[in-house]
Amino acid sequence: MSEGKVCMCEKKNDCEEKQSVADPDTRYPDGTVKLRNPHIELMDQDILYHIALGSESHDLVEMFGDVKFVCMGGTPNRMKNFAHFIMEEIGYKLPTGTDLMDISQYSYRYSMYKVGPVIAVSHGMGVPSIGILLHEMIKLMYHAKAQDPVFIRIGTCGGLGLEPGTVVISDQAVDGLGNYSYSVPILGEVVKRPAKLDKKIVRELKALSSVDDPYETVVGTTMCAEDFYEGQGRIDGAFCDYTEVDKQNYLEKLVKQGVKNIEMEATPFAALTHHAGIKAAIVCVTLLNRLKGDQVAAPKEVINEYQERPQKLVARYIKKYLQTKGRLCSLDGHGSMAVKSPRRFKLVQQESQTFE
Ligand SMILES: O=P(O)(O)O[C@@H]1C[C@H](O)[C@@H](CO)O1
Ligand SMILES: O=c1cc[nH]c(=O)[nH]1
Numbered sequence: 560m561s562e563g564k565v566c567m568c569e570k571k572n573d574c575e576e577k578q579s580v581a582d583p584d585t586r587y588p589d590g591t592v593k594l595r596n597p598h599i600e601l602m603d604q605d606i607l608y609h610i611a612l613g614s615e616s617h618d619l620v621e622m623f624g625d626v627k628f629v630c631m632g633g634t635p636n637r638m639k640n641f642a643h644f645i646m647e648e649i650g651y652k653l654p655t656g657t658d659l660m661d662i663s664q665y666s667y668r669y670s671m672y673k674v675g676p677v678i679a680v681s682h683g684m685g686v687p688s689i690g691i692l693l694h695e696m697i698k699l700m701y702h703a704k705a706q707d708p709v710f711i712r713i714g715t716c717g718g719l720g721l722e723p724g725t726v727v728i729s730d731q732a733v734d735g736l737g738n739y740s741y742s743v744p745i746l747g748e749v750v751k752r753p754a755k756l757d758k759k760i761v762r763e764l765k766a767l768s769s770v771d772d773p774y775e776t777v778v779g780t781t782m783c784a785e786d787f788y789e790g791q792g793r794i795d796g797a798f799c800d801y802t803e804v805d806k807q808n809y810l811e812k813l814v815k816q817g818v819k820n821i822e823m824e825a826t827p828f829a830a831l832t833h834h835a836g837i838k839a840a841i842v843c844v845t846l847l848n849r850l851k852g853d854q855v856a857a858p859k860e861v862i863n864e865y866q867e868r869p870q871k872l873v874a875r876y877i878k879k880y881l882q883t884k885g886r887l888c889s890l891d892g893h894g895s896m897a898v899k900s901p902r903r904f905k906l907v908q909q910e911s912q913t914f915e
Contacts, residue, residue, distance in 0.1 A: 585836025590706035592835065594698065605702065607695040610680070611666035614702045623703035627676040628877055629696055631689070632713040633824075635661070635670035635681040641713060641870050642672035642679040648874040649881055651675050676886070677877060682712075682824065686785060689824040690743070693831040700837070709760070710832045710839040711876075713869045715862075716781070716822035717791060718845030719814050723857060724774045724865045726872060728764050729756055729781035729841040732825035733818065735790055741830030754783075754829035757838040760876075764840060767875040774868060779819030781841060783826040791821050793853040810849055820845055842869040 585593050599605055604615035612619065630645075632638055642659050645651075651674050653659070663671040663680070669692055671680040680696065682689040693710075700708050718725055732754040733739050740751040761778060768776035788796025792806045813821075822843055832839035844865045846855050857865070 582836045585834075586707075591704045592697065592701040592708070592837070594701045595834065599698065599701070605698060607699060609666050609668045609691055610663040610671060610695050610699065612663070612699065619699065619702040620704050623673070623678070623699060623705060625676050626673070626678055626700065626703060626705040626708055627880070629678045629680065629700070629708055629710045630713055630873060631680050631682045631692065631696075631710070631828075633682060633684055633715065637713070637866055637870075638670060638679040638681045639672060640867075642674050642677075644867075644870055645677050645679070645874055645877065646674045648878055649675065649677070676881070684787075685823045686741075686783070686827050690827045690831065693827060697831065697835045697837065708837060709757075710828070710837050711873055712824060712828050712839075712841040712843075713873055714822055714824065714841065714843040715846050715866060716820040716843040717847055717849040718820050719810060719818055719848070720850050721777065721819065721845050721848060722775065723845055723847050724861075724868065725845045726768065726772075726774060726776040726868050727781065727820045727843050727845060728761055728776065728778045728872075729820075729825055729829075729843070730758065730761050730778050731756060731780050732829040732841070733780055733782050733816075734826045735782065735784050737816075738826075741826040743827075752830040752834050754826040755833040756829050756840055760838060760840040763879075764842060764872055764876055767872055767879065772868075772871075776872065777819060780817045781825040781843070782813060782818045782821045784821055784823055787823065790823075791849070795853045807850070814850075821849065842872055844868045 581588070581590070583593075584595060587593050594600075604613055606613045606616075630638070630641060632641070639659070639661070646653070646659070659672050659674070661670045662673060663669050669681050669683065671678060673679075678696075680692065682692045696710070716727065718727065721727070731739055734742065734754075738751065740753050742749050742751050744750075765776065765778055784790035787793070789798065792801075792809045793799075794801075794803055794806055820843055825841055828841060829839060846857060846862060846865060847853075855862070
């Protein structure tokens, strides 16, 4: 589909299943990422400013050529915890006396960790923040020659009619105006890009939820708001020019449209990954039921436990992939970015590992 045009079946994203897995616009035959930007390869170097990396200052192929999963979520702490969790889950061993390092620490913007084939990176809050990160992570995958990377957002959200702590796998993303696309002004004109997620990954993730999980995992539409307060119909912001009844009517309307949850990154995440030909999924946990209130009042420990739920599902998915590829038990501390402990920030030499 040409740039800026919205897919004819955008309302239901029906063409997703027919999407070519190796679109020549976005993939080289070996599965490495092709950029839809002719300028980049003409540049002497490409500085990935917000993640503190560069195509000339770093050997990006050596550092990131083995990446298969780019997992992102709002906070640095969540992504650091996820990096440690996934290391445990996939049996990844760091060299003795070393610990994971924040690769992007000197950007003072985002935090990024790498555990073998998995990147865990924070994206901050909202559309512009995740948009900038996505540009740089997609370019990073291109420079690194990573093959068929999958992007997954691990987030929090407000649920609609769901028990707090429910895990929601997004099957499509809609903005606050009801568009199943991401609209961004470019050169003075609004460009709309379809916000599509990979239906197969949605099914695979859902199949990995377990009846033994002490919470529900559901699939549904995710609304991406531009704001946490008025943009999500809350009545507890600094301003509010509508009534509780107006709010309830609005939320009920969303429910009728199949919206299960509201967060703040889904449309750019779905649209920019789709535009780059990168398969992507969003798994969020609901912190509250928005039909019953606005304040996030659950205690910190409860919220922390909730946040682990999407991580567990995504870890099952990654493990299954690695098992299928026969890689699970052979991860031995290469391909990570680590610091020697307690010495500060010394890079441990790494070897890249590549999946077939
Ligand atoms: O991944 P996170 O928990 O940051 O996702 C949601 C959407 C906003 O970024 C933020 C608002 O509290 O949480
Ligand atoms: O209600 C909520 C909770 C978390 N994140 C959101 O964007 N909204």
